[in-house]
Amino acid sequence: MFKDYNMNQVILPLDLEMKLQENDIAYAVHELVEQIPDEAFSAFLRDTGCPAYHPRMMMKVILCAYTQSAFSGRKIEGLLKDSVRMMWLAQGYEPSYRTINRFRVHPEVKELLRQGFVQFRCQLVQKDLIDDEAIFIDGTKIEANANKFTFVWRKAVERYSESLIEKSNAMYDELIEKEVIPEIERESPEQLSIKELSKIEEKLEEKVGEYNEKIETSADVTERKKLRSERKGSKQFLKQMKDFVLRKTKYENDMAIFKERNSYSKTDHDATFMRMKDDYMKNGQLKAGYNLQIATEGQYTLAYDIFPNPTDTRTFRPFLDRVENDSFKLPPYIVADAGYGSEENYIDVLENRKRIPLITYNTYRKEKKKSFTKDTFRVSNWDYNEEEDLFTCPNGKLLPFRYVSHRTDRSGFKREFKVYECEDCTGCPLRKQCTKTKDGTNRRIYYNTKWEQQKNKVKELLSDEKTGEIYGQRKIDVEPVFGFLKAILGFTRMSVRGKEKVKNEMGFAIMAVNLRKYTAMSAE
Incomplete structure (x- = not known):
């Protein structure tokens, strides 16, 4: 005897919520997004055009999809058609993958994510899941959505730029010496600017144009042959000068993109080439990526930020500034590994922020x-x-x-x-x-008194029973978050380009990790 099964019989639609289990992750997503204040969604209101999908619904849909390791717009669109929890969160709406992709990179989503992290932390505090005694800071590198061999190196650009300056100056001196063009006013005697190179190019075009007119008006074959021979030199100068203008423009654009970095990717200008741990060939290959910094407590990520520089030392201060300005007040203890130990960082924590740094330094062990x-x-x-x-x-x-x-x-x-x-x-x-x-x-001995005092202070703190125990929690607090993000959730590569868009996507991924852990703990 079998249970009744008839595909030809019409069944009335039931409320999809009845299909969800008691501790389904969809409830955690729904509860979190509903706590975000209404004022945060006001930026999405429009007076004209077709009514848009509610941003609360879009936030829930994308967050829930990320918890199920669906990171592309098309996969999320597919889940909306066959996932019960996604259907319930969307309440029957089916936004296209284009709408989903546009929403998650929208500039105003940054504020929604910030509010989401604030509300999630308040929720953890209310349920005594964190104690506000210390935060644990660490970083990892996430591969950017950029091609592998699209690197541009600062040293190469600087070398080629210096060579261009020498060649353009030599050509200008040669043009003046041969009286091909008259002298021009220069802003700097050291190098010619793009404006000045363009002016020289115009003068050469005028010179070539004069030769063209003389050749066309002359009836003497010998004279025309002589004029063509003279025009050849000016045309060569003009060709080289056009190349100089293009190269000079490119090098200046490259330097503007670099800012303080040593490299960038042509397909994602905000990504920097870094050494990744997943280098299977063990030959030190570099990949375009971003440096993700997080602050955790109880294995929950309370704040995050994205940086283009590969080293952690220089990300410490700006990351703490972001935590204080956008997220919450810093607890008494700030814990990090040896990658953050420097004189500048110790001074910042001890003197500026009045906190206790439980941060080792490179030679501590x-x-x-x-x-x-x-x-x-x-x-x-x-x-x-x-x-x-x-x-x-x-x-x-x-x-x-x-x-x-x-x-x-x-x-x-x-x-x-x-x-x-x-x-x-x-x-x-x-x-x-x-x-x-x-x-x-x-x-000779170069002795840094301030640094030696800071090292002794750190040794005392880590030798103390209480503070040593807090530092011992670092590995089991912050490291599992990265393991869950990459190994279990499967988020190892960005699907969007540009720092601000990457920051939005990273916010969805990290909050998905938080919700997965929160749901699992609630079920237990």
Whole structure:
């Protein structure tokens, strides 16, 4: 005996909500989007044209699709036709993939996502899922939607630009010397601008035009042959000058796109070429990508941002600024790995934000090894006389304080070093082991007092039982988010281009990870 099954019988449509399970993720998506204030959707209102789909419905549809690893507009459109939870969230509407793609890259969606993260954090606080004691910061690289071999390198552009300046200056001097064109007013004697190169091009075109008129009006074959021969040189100059104008324009556009970066992709100008961990050939190939920074607590992402530079050190301060301005007040402890440990970042957390940094530095683990502490040629293991302000080397020679040196890095941060120099290294039997400087020069020590104090402070914090335990939570708090995003959700590559559009899509993907975890925890 079978249950009744008849395809020819008409069945009345039922409410789709009855088909959903009690803890279905569609309810979590619905609850989150409904908490976003109505004012956030006012920017989508239009007085003319066909009535648009409600942005609440579009937000729910895209968020739910991302939780099911559907990232393309066509896949989302397909889910709207055959997924019960998507049908319920859309309430029977079926927006096309073009509408979906236009909505998720809309500039105003950025504010909706921000509001969504704020409301989600409030929801976590109300249910005591986070305790506001610390945030855990880390970054990962996400591949951009760009072709692999479309790179443009800053050093190459600078080299070709310098060569162009030399060639254009030499050609201009040659044109003046041969009296092909008259002199022009120059803004700078070092290089010709695009405007000046275009002016020279116009002069050469006029010169070639004069030759053309003379050739057409002349009836003498010998004279015409002579004029063609003279015109040949001007035409060659004109051809080269046109090439110079095009190249000069291109190089200036390239430098404007670079800004502070060393590379960009031709298919996505905001993407930078970075080393990815999924380099299967192990040959150091670079891919166009973005640096994703997140702040987590309880394995929930509370804030995120996208950066074009591959290193984490320089993203730390702007990311914390974004967290404070857009998301929430920073908790007492800020936890991050050694990639964020720098003098500038420690000063920012301790002095500017009045927080406690649980951030290691590059040599933290190395300094704890016996091989490091017993190395007599490391300055940190040398005897230091605080009263006389001098070091003593392994050979018993004194290195007194000489002067103060200042260094400025690429970001404009200034560091102060105290320079100590040995009195005399001549004939020292330990010279080759102690220093690599040339013979006749004495060993120097560049000692950064501020940095050494910060390192000692971090060592004390990480040695303490409470703060050491908080730092120990870092790996099990922030790392699983990246693992879930890439391995389980399958989000490893962007499907849109441009930093602002990428930021919107990344917001949907990260919130999808949050909702998946939240739903799983609620079910338990």
